[in-house]
Amino acid sequence: MENIVQIAQLLLALSILVGIHEAGHMLTAKMFGMKVEKFFIGFPPTLFSFKKGETEYGLGAIPLGGFVKISGMIDESMDKEQMAGPPQPWEFRSKPAWQRLIVMLGGIIVNVVAGVIAFIILTYNLGETYLPAKYTKEQGIVAGSIAQEAGLQTGDKVLKVNGEDYDRVSDIYSGETLLNSDAYWTVERNGEVLDVKVPQGFINELNDEEFELNFIYPRYEFAVNELPEGSTLNLQKGDKILKINDQGVKFYDEYQALTGQYAGQDVTLTIQRGDDTFEDTYAINPDSTLGFYAGGLIEPARDSYTFGEAVTRGTEKAFGAVILNAKALGKMFSGDVNPRSLSGPIGIVNMFPKTWDWNAFWYTTGFISMILAFMNLLPIPALDGGHVMFLLYEMVSGSAPSDKFLEGAQKVGMVILLALMVFVFGNDILKLFGI
Known part of the structure; x- marks a missing residue:
């Protein structure tokens, strides 16, 4: 259907x-x-x-x-x-x-x-809805398999794209970015600032149907959002998990990594509830879950436009699509873009x-x-x-x-x-x- x-x-x-x-x-x-x-x-x-x-x-x-x-x-x-x-x-x-x-x-x-x-x-x-770049600049990224192959790592803070400041998370992997000659990302990794060059032909990865799932997404803090009906967990909406055993937890990807490490075991959680902090023992399920629905503390932004502004922005987006495809066609003839991308x-x-x-x-x-x-x-x-x-x-x-x-x-x-x-x-x- x-x-x-x-x-x-x-x-x-x-x-x-x-x-x-x-x-x-x-x-x-x-x-x-x-x-x-x-x-x-x-x-x-x-x-x-x-x-x-x-x-x-x-x-x-x-x-x-x-x-x-x-x-x-x-x-x-x-x-x-x-x-x-x-x-x-x-x-x-x-x-x-x-x-x-x-x-x-x-x-x-x-x-x-x-x-x-x-x-x-x-x-x-409709305006435009997007994730602000502050998340990938300040909190860093979670690097999927495609991002890792490109040289990015989980925890990298993407500071610039092709040497320029950027406003949206999607700018990191947009066609405009990847079709740029000698494209690169400037990242902060473990306190050191370095440039990560976009690999030759990386633009072809955009044709992967699961590209967005396997590339990057922003690291984000999380809290308990909802408990399943009948749950006996001593958790409430808004609770934040600060530690699993002695290991600190700030971002959701860190939480997932640790629950995977302790799957099927009992662990001690340090939990923040409002101004109070307490510890309790919980059993991690064999499938690495604890038994609650997490809520990401991350908010998309939305830009609204007057009609006059929409004329300028809409026209820019329309011709941007043409320019992007013209660049891609040129890259195809130079061998940088695989002709298999044609549909x-x-x-x-x-x-x-x-x-x-x-x-x-x-x-x-x-x-x-x-x-x-x-x-x-x-x-x-x-x-x-x-x-x-x-x-x-x-x-x-x-x-x-x-x-x-x-x-x-x-x-x-x-x-x-x-x-x-x-x-x-x-x-x-x-x-x-x-x-």
């Missing part, structure tokens, strides 16, 4: 994003008097269609894209018969280069606007929550909208960016590439896209089987 909910969200998001993208092309084409023959969401076979005016509107059975067919344009339809005839005034090829450029950028612009609007509205309505539809499904949450849905949809705009702008024939590249060449040189050249480039671009699709589908399948 959870997978069905995720798939439903993906299909709805793609339908919205593809619809507005292709509408961006269609509306700008009609604005300049071009004939738009077809507007489809989804690929053939056709589920249904209707014609209004000169345009056929339809829905395809394969909901992984869409298309607009503009008369006189060399596109994926490869309509050579139409292109063999003399140019007509309503055709794409008959219009000035600047008008054709706007048409090709229309879909990208609409996706950017949609993504920015989504981020602005969510930022205004297709199966991987994208996992970006959506397992339960329907409109806020999470619109956040993910806005993010995908920005990434679609970026990917479509890549100068690959068959993508909008390929058409933009040839139009810019025409505007600078004063002469357009021949139709034969454009047809050949379109075929090459389609082969590249097909190969890329096979690659990302293969990545998704391998990840499903844990390979």
Whole structure:
């Protein structure tokens, strides 16, 4: 059922994003008097269609894209018969280069606007909730297996990230941090300040589904929060455990380590209750638990924004997603990022929550909208960016590439896209089987 909910969200998001993208092309084409023959969401076979005016509107059975067919344009339809005839005034090829450029950028612009609007509205309505950096600066971290492999240790106080101060715990492992050349953390370890260099290719660890569980989390003090019904423990809500036998306890990870050491044994606890301190004997269960629910003395922070502030912050976050992916793509070509990190539809499904949450849905949809705009702008024939590249060449040189050249480039671009699709589908399948 959870997978069905995720798939439903993906299909709805793609339908919205593809619809507005292709509408961006269609509306700008009609604005300049071009004939738009077809507007489809989804690929053939056709589920249904209707014609209004000169345009056929339809829905395809394969909901992984869409298309607009503009008369006189060399596109994926490869309509050579139409292109063999003399140019007509309503055709794409008959219009000035600047008008054709706007048409090709229309879909990208609409996706950017949609993504920015989504981020602005969510930022205004929800603000931002995060763990303040004071916890990892002052109390230190608990280092999981991935963090230990990177050179971090439990108890390290992370003072700076890439030599700069930071505000949020997530800044320690954000994409912006890890994609930085020569990234490093400045930590205080046993009273000594040292730099821990981020290992080469560490950014690939972000693709691990359990990365956040196995990387770091802040050390935190704790207290008794709740006792199970029928418990006979001499404990109350708010009690703090100061010692287990003679060993001091301040942070929850220290408590867990000691209860694991004394599993199945009786221990003497030193407990603080209000202003009083007392000792008592307790039995540690074989599973290393004592029999109470702990509450972490750690509080997330929340930033609220006025609408004006949300416009600035939301726009920054939207374009930040594009910049981050552009950096990742560059690192992929340099070999620092594993191409296995690329995901297709199966991987994208996992970006959506397992339960329907409109806020999470619109956040993910806005993010995908920005990434679609970026990917479509890549100068690959068959993508909008390929058409933009040839139009810019025409505007600078004063002469357009021949139709034969454009047809050949379109075929090459389609082969590249097909190969890329096979690659990302293969990545998704391998990840499903844990390979």
